[in-house]
Amino acid sequence: MIFNDFNPLEDKIFRIIDNDGEVINNEWMPTITDETVIKAYKSMLFARTADEMSVSYQRQGRMFTYPPCVGHEAIHIAAGLIIREDDWLVPAFRELGVMLAKGVRMKEIFMYYMGFEQGSNFQEANHVLPICIPIGSQYLHATGIGYSVKYQKKDEVVFPFIGDGGTSEGDFSEALNFAGVWKVPVIFTIQNNQYAISVPVQDQTKSVNLAVKSIAAGLPGVKVDGNDFFAMYAAYQEAAEYARAGNGAVLIEALTYRKGAHTTSDDPTKYRTKVEELEWAKTDPLLRLKKYMDRKGIWNENETELIEQYKQEIDAEFTEAENYTPYQLEDVFKYMYVEMPDVLKKQKADYEQFQNWKESRK
């Protein structure tokens, strides 16, 4: 088992391909068809294109603050291949690729970052919780869902995500502890992208790594090269088998790098160096998977054309989001309660009266 052989206490890292796309750890290479590898690469390319376009739309003033995911694609797409339709995705806010894999539409992502709550009502995606901004709090929800599916004897696994900064929150430790006590089918992922806004992970914790945090909760944990698609895929595959078999929860630390800013409001040049960025750029997940495919001679697509095609698809989603029904007063109130209290009805009516007055003055 990966979870036995790569002991986080010894700070071992699970890796299958190197930065040149060469398989360096063949004994752990998962059984995966070339078609699936190609499909994975395309999904990663789509996610990256969508992400880059999001930043660009934001820069054009057509959407508000957006947290880029660039660099995290191997984690997202590996999870996306393992997660089943009935499995639960419990995101933080930097999980675009997994959300897309679960059936969330780019239109919805765009709507959310344009400032429509409606973008969190994923029409075609099953068992995906809305983006959760209060750091780390979603980890507890995942443990609760884990209890629920276990109690209901459902064949479902829960996939919560958190960042490296989130591991400092009490909710993180509490969620792991409860998951251990309840032995629930949850695969906890930490996307360790080295920064919580400006604070580097070295100042976040003096733990030897983040995977080691599983040990106190009695859970298996492993540190994985999060920019290595095959390592992430193998880790998720084993974790899902383990969880589905009723063995309980596991923790995966996916080591990666936040290539972009924390959000479009952030300026990373204030707290990190170009040298560091270039060093991490060598580990880029798309670059590595591409090199692997080139070595194997299985990549015959015209990437420029593919990107062009994706851009058109994404832009169509964006247009749909931009043309969404304008926000109505009703939308502020409608979902506060299942049954709207009279006080809210009155506040809405009073506001409408004000609107009429305003209209009458024109």
Place this chain on the structure above:
Amino acid sequence: MSVMTIVQAINNALDIKLEEDKNIVVYGEDCGLEGGVFRVTEGLQKKYGIERVFDSPLAESAIVGTGLGMALSGLRPIVELQFDGFTFPAFNQIISNVSRMHNRSRGKYKVPMVIRFPYGGGINALEHHSESPEALYAHIPGIKVVIPSTPHDAKGLLISAIESDDPVIFMEPKRIYRAIKQEVSEEKYSIPIGKAKVLTEGTDVTVVAFGAMIRECQKAITMAQDAGISVELIDLRTIYPLDKETIAESIKKTGRLVIVAEAPESFGVGGELMAIANEEAFLYLEAPPKRVMGFDTIAPMAKGEHFHLITPDRIFYEIERTVKF
């Protein structure tokens, strides 16, 4: 004197106090090297060193809980929580310990601590970044809640907050962090906590507001003047303890009260001010006091925020209705 924004005035107050008192430390998420997400603490780490101005790990409960420990043992911590909506993990420490330690120890321990955070809407933000939780904190016995509305006030009130031996929650109106510029003295000065300020004198109606709403009220007052209404505007400056005297005096003079605040209307500061009108000026009232406040809803995200934000025309509308009642 120099022209400062609220961000610069707060930075200046921190600078003055850090220089003056070696027991002051400043910390929170991203507020060391980066100077905070709004750059309020910019340059302070460089000037005072990493032992006194630093980044903490990401955990609001820990920031406030450790701050309490420091305050109990000789330091005067000033902690920053990143956004209004992120203060709630620390709520337990504030309500269960920070506010109680002086009373619990029967005066043996004091809690000279300031908890700063930006609050309020109007910046097209995501969820949890546009909230006005002043009533939640003002409802906790044992802490003071202060909200400035100008650079001058931000500096003077923060200096008082830092010098207070009681814990102070200092809420900063992020919407006007940089929108208002004002001549501010570079010297040290303080503005007392617990005292409201009459900004504009008037005779027909008293408008009470604080923080970012002051600017909106001032615009509404111009509209009111055009309509021949004389408005007295009061800036609360401190939410708890409320300056009942100044408020009651004004209501007695005008006979009318309009309250403007961003927070959800029910169980908020507005209700408290109406209680003052009832308890202290009942026989002077010529119209029912009116709240112009947020809906009892989650602050809507950017596309719906214009419905929720209190605008000058809405304030004027309620002023006029109150005067014509």
